[in-house]
Amino acid sequence: MELDEIAIELSNVSYRYPSAVEPCVKNVSLTIKKGRFIVLMGATGAGKTTLSLCLNGLIPQLLEGELTGQISVAGHDVRKTAVQSLSRVLGLVLQDPETQIIGRTVEEDTAFGPRNFLIPLEEIKWKVNQTLEKVRLKGYNQRLTEELSGGEKQRLAIAGVLVMEPEILVLDEPTSELDPIGRSEIYETLDDLRRKKDLTILLVEHSSEELIYKADEVIVLNQGEVAWRGVPAELFRNIPLLLQWGIKPLPVSQIGWDFYAKGWISFDEIPLDSLSAEALIRALLPKYGHRHARGQSKDRLLEQETHSPEKLTAVQVSDLTYQYSSGQPALRGINLTIEAGQFVALIGQNGAGKTTLAKHFNGLLKPTSGEVIVAGLNTSQYDTSELSKTIGYVFQNPDHQIFAATVEKELEFGLKNAGYKGNEIKERVEEVLHYTGLERLRSVHPFSLGKGERQMIAVASILVLKPKLLIIDEPTTGSDWAGVQTMMALIRKLHAAGTTIIMISHDMDLVAQYAKRVIVLKDGGVLLDGTPQDVFSSDQILLDSALIPPQLCRLSAQLKDILANETFIEASEFTALFESGAKRVCL
Amino acid sequence: MIHRLDVRTKMLGFLGFIMLSFLFQDPRYQLLILVLTGLLAYWIDIPQRKMIGMLVPLIPIIVSIILITGFTFAPERFDRISSQTILFYALPGERLGATVGGFLMGTTFILRLFSMMIASSVLTLTTSMDDFTQFFHKMKVPVEISMMLTTAIRFIPTLDKKRRLIIEAQKARGANFNDKGIISSIRSYLPIMIPMFINSILIANSLSMAMLNRGYGLSRTWTSMREIAFAPRDYWTIVLIVLVMTLAVFVRFRWHLGVL
DSSP states (O other), rough: OGGGGGGEEEEEEEOOOOOSSSSSSEEEEEEEEOOOOOEEEOOOTSSSHHHHHHTTTTHHHHHHHEEEEEEEEETTTTTTHHHHHHTTTEEESSSSGGGOSSSSSEEEEEEHHHHHHTTOOOHHHHHHHHHHTTTTTTOOOBHHHBOOOOHHHHHHHHHHHTTEEEEEEEEETTTTTTHHHHHHHHHHHHHHHHHHSEEEEEEEOOOOOOTTTOOOOEEEEEEEEEEEOOOOHHHHHOOHHHHTTTTOOOOOHHHHHHHHTTTTSSSGGGSSSSSHHHOOOOOOHHHHHHOOOOOHHHHHHHHHHHHSSSSSEEEEEEEEEEOOOOOOOOEEEEEEEEEEEEEEOOOOOOOOTHHHHHHHHHSSOOOOOOOOEETEEEGSSSHHHHHHEEEEEEEEEEEGGGOOOSSHHHHHHHHHHTTTTTTHHHHHHHHHHHHOOOGTTSSSOOOGSSSHHHHHHHHHHHTTOOSEEEEEETTTTTTHHHHHHHHHHHHHHHTTTOOEEEEEEHHHHHHHHOEEEEEEEEEEEEEEEEEEHHHHHHHHHHHTOOOOHHHHHHHHHHHHHHHHTTTOOSHHHHHHTBSBBBOOOOO | OGGGGGGGHHHHHHHHHHHHHHOOHHHHHHHHHHHHHHHHHHTOOOOOOHHHHHHHGGGHHHHHHHHHHHSSSSGGGGGSHHHHHHEEEEEETTEEEEHHHHHHHHHHEEEEEEHHHHHHHHHHHOHHHHHHHHHHHTTTTTTTHHHHHHHHHHHHHHHHHHHHHHHHHTTTTTOOOOOOOOHHHHHHHHHHHHHHHHHHHHHHHHHHHHHHHHTTTTTSSSOOOOOOOOOOHHHHHHHHHHHHHHHHHHIIIISSSSSO
């Protein structure tokens, strides 16, 4: 191998943060060839971000700590080359687009990098236009950066490093703060970049479905060490490995793994997309199928109806309209009834009105016309602080509310506001600490904990008030698979205990799996309202509001003829179509 | 029109405006200044809702300013007899008298505050960040300081959005911000201030990384996006500003008008 073909070379790299005991990255040795598209995966805290900071010299040049080993990027020794000079070799895009934008207009921001290198003005202008075209922001030059959408902002951040024409592009979870549209915009941009230029791309990412066929290679980090390296397909077929490293498996390959475990198919036949899963199921059905699809799902319907026998109304929305102070309508004539004990998911693209609607439920917003009655209270007559005693609202970003020095004190805040005293506070905090599994962290400073734990604290600080209705906005953004599981298990537990749940989410897999009712909003109105099965089988309507049904629902649609128009949402429902080896009692 | 003026002309105009506003104590003169700046704002189409949104929260401050100046400005501080008149005493034994001049002075403060707010909005809305940087550059301000000031301006909307999100999150936990009394209102703002500080630090942290990532600090200078140069309109505007200033100085010091 020639030397100039190597883009990144790490040998025995370890790094320990100044205040940490354990090193965050341990003995990592890696060689990445030029022009490859590599995806770096792993659970939260596996050292992915730390590793990307090492690559452009922010570690050790900006962040102190103990770095050992050799890092060389396109032939430059990272320790000996200033971060600023390295930026022309390796561009790093960080998670939150908001904090990477320096300029007021798109052009001003993109020009920031080249200006620091004293490139003549004419050349900068030419480069800026070129780069903006690459990230699909052509003609945005004079737009104000603060008015861009999340996806546009992140593409601008990519443009900001690309304009310096680096050979290597490192992106640290560039899509974690974005909605599905913003996410696909980023992936399309990355595709373009790959095709147009001989660029080495290293992408740190949690979600997997979009990446399998795009990446050349996946590197998995586990607790600071390289745990696995190889082609994506091989990793995603190996369900037990994924689970071990906290990576979300693809639903269709879970079905495939089941077949593989039974010895019906070989490892390489485990499907990774709905098309190959369809072919596989069609091929296997005649052999092993036992035509029994209906019983189970009827069973589920039955269960749902018996769940809330009293049918108390939790939320009653009638003719709700809401206008922003600019006069722009945000919600137009919404009518809704949510019964106590339901688990409702609000979905729709950004700007469809999900959060605006949810903020009406706890009185943060008051209707322009129409009314919202929650737990018997008309929200226009009560203050949010009053309503907070029965209606809990957990926001997306836990860092917007955490202010106390310990987890315990953080939980007390809501109770003190509600006027509880002494022992009552103590008991409730104790109970919730236990319930959410935060007991061992009670006297820790919340900001010393990870994002998933902070999210849990935010939820706990609402749960102390024992709300009858819990509104939870994007409870899983930025969490890894394990974090998502813990959070959803908690929500399910609350729901089982009788709490009405209203969840806003972009994660269609979660919505299908957990919600009992799905409400699709579009342009401030209700577009669809029904069970996940019904909603996710309306492909065309969903497509119009830029939503993609979960993988298994797409598979169900493809297998319509076999499933008699049923929509399945869990892998187990598909595998139940087949003999299980063990005797299966028919209903 | 204002948009295209040279940033130096605009800064001179702004400076002139500040001096003008501090020359006169008489609220009538202040009102004239306010109306003129208001017209200017109207002319360049400032978002009015935003302005009103900024003014409304100030009402308690306005009332307290008028009250405080009314009672604390002693009659000796005014030149005119009419201003020295004492309306009534707040305390028995002729102590803490409310003077006409005091109330007028309070009104002046308020009008001055308003016109300053409008004028500074006009300035920031019509001037690009790059223009400001250019201005600092011409004034021989070090690059670091001008960079600091321009990023501060860039992040005002971001932090304002954060502030709104934080308030909503705390309200949802039952925080009440309508408490009376200074101590309790300070305490009730802690849940907002602390996350605000923490978030600012987090933003600053990742911003510093983003800036290094893009080569900031490699050299102590950078490419100017455009050379600023005076156009004829700038000379005319400067002449106008100087004329108005001279006139104002005459009115104030030769004829002793506009004092209290």
